[in-house]
Amino acid sequence: MDIYLTIFLITAVTGAGGLALGGGLAAMVHSPSDRTVSLLLRFTAGVMLSVVCFDLIADAMEESGALPVLCWIMIGYLCTYLLNCWIDKQAHHTHSHSGHGEEHDHRHGHEHTHEHEHVHEENHRPHLGTDNGELCACGSHTLHTAGLVLAVAVALHNMPVGMAIGATFAGVARGGGILAALIIGLHNIPEGMSIAAPLLAGGSRPAAAVGVAALSGLPTILGALLGYGAGTMNPLLLAISLSFAAGAMLYVIFGELLPEGEHLWQNRLSGLSTMLGMLLGMALIFAHIH
Numbered sequence: 001m002d003i004y005l006t007i008f009l010i011t012a013v014t015g016a017g018g019l020a021l022g023g024g025l026a027a028m029v030h031s032p033s034d035r036t037v038s039l040l041l042r043f044t045a046g047v048m049l050s051v052v053c054f055d056l057i058a059d060a061m062e063e064s065g066a067l068p069v070l071c072w073i074m075i076g077y078l079c080t081y082l083l084n085c086w087i088d089k090q091a092h093h094t095h096s097h098s099g100h101g102e103e104h105d106h107r108h109g110h111e112h113t114h115e116h117e118h119v120h121e122e123n124h125r126p127h128l129g130t131d132n133g134e135l136c137a138c139g140s141h142t143l144h145t146a147g148l149v150l151a152v153a154v155a156l157h158n159m160p161v162g163m164a165i166g167a168t169f170a171g172v173a174r175g176g177g178i179l180a181a182l183i184i185g186l187h188n189i190p191e192g193m194s195i196a197a198p199l200l201a202g203g204s205r206p207a208a209a210v211g212v213a214a215l216s217g218l219p220t221i222l223g224a225l226l227g228y229g230a231g232t233m234n235p236l237l238l239a240i241s242l243s244f245a246a247g248a249m250l251y252v253i254f255g256e257l258l259p260e261g262e263h264l265w266q267n268r269l270s271g272l273s274t275m276l277g278m279l280l281g282m283a284l285i286f287a288h289i290h
Contacts, residue, residue, distance in 0.1 A: 014185030015220030022192020023213030027206040038265035045257035046277025056246040064239035076247020147199035162223020164245030170231025
């Protein structure tokens with residue numbers, strides 16, 4: 001199968017599919033416990049850390065010297081940080097539903113699932129283009145609008161994430177790209193839930209809320225194709241792409257997943273979850289290489 005088609009299909013399933021799955025879960029189930037979400041976030045962070053250290057950075061070092069790799073890791077980290085700061089500023093009123101700009105507080109996001117159950121029981125739910133007028137916590141926007149703004153913010157965030165996946169496919173071990181895509185898919189499930197929850201509470205039909213969540217994952221596909229194309233042009237661009245992707249993923253790990261996990265549940269078992277995730281990531285990477 002053509003590599004571009006492979007990347008397209010994999011990122012479509014893990015990117016848009018992961019967000020759609022999260023939206024569907026928000027429509028069907030109640031909020032999971034803080035402990036469960038915290039352990040899942042920390043476990044995902046551990047797997048991602050293995051991908052960064054033993055796949056992305058390792059491949060980048062084979063194509064370039066240590067200093068350029070370190071510089072582009074910092075650039076990737078800072079660019080992702082600045083992008084998230086801008087998103088937070090544009091979508092600040094959604095924090096009451098989702099905790100912080102990117103990873104979102106799942107507890108607050110799912111509080112709205114209790115609210116939308118009442119609307120469902122009335123056997124009447126407006127289409128996506130209408131809302132029930134219920135205001136979010138900021139007092140100036142409806143929950144429906146808050147959900148749409150949050151979807152746009154996630155879509156913007158997914159472009160560099162997709163480029164990280166594409167750059168990984170361009171590296172020495174393409175299996176690392178599949179692993180990275182699967183990890184991002186897990187990462188997208190809670191994001192999909194946090195997008196769908198305010199839309200459902202605001203009056204959207206479940207199918208429409210899930211559709212909006214899925215659409216916010218489409219930039220992942222475009223980013224992955226661009227990241228792979230840039231990474232295969234020449235060794236220098238590959239090293240830059242891998243290093244930049246490593247920096248972007250390090251921000252997701254240390255700026256989002258781990259702080260959010262700590263905020264939800266503070267316990268020594270949290271560190272064990274991160275370590276187990278890292279060991280699993282190492283096993284999957286080295287099993288593919290050898």
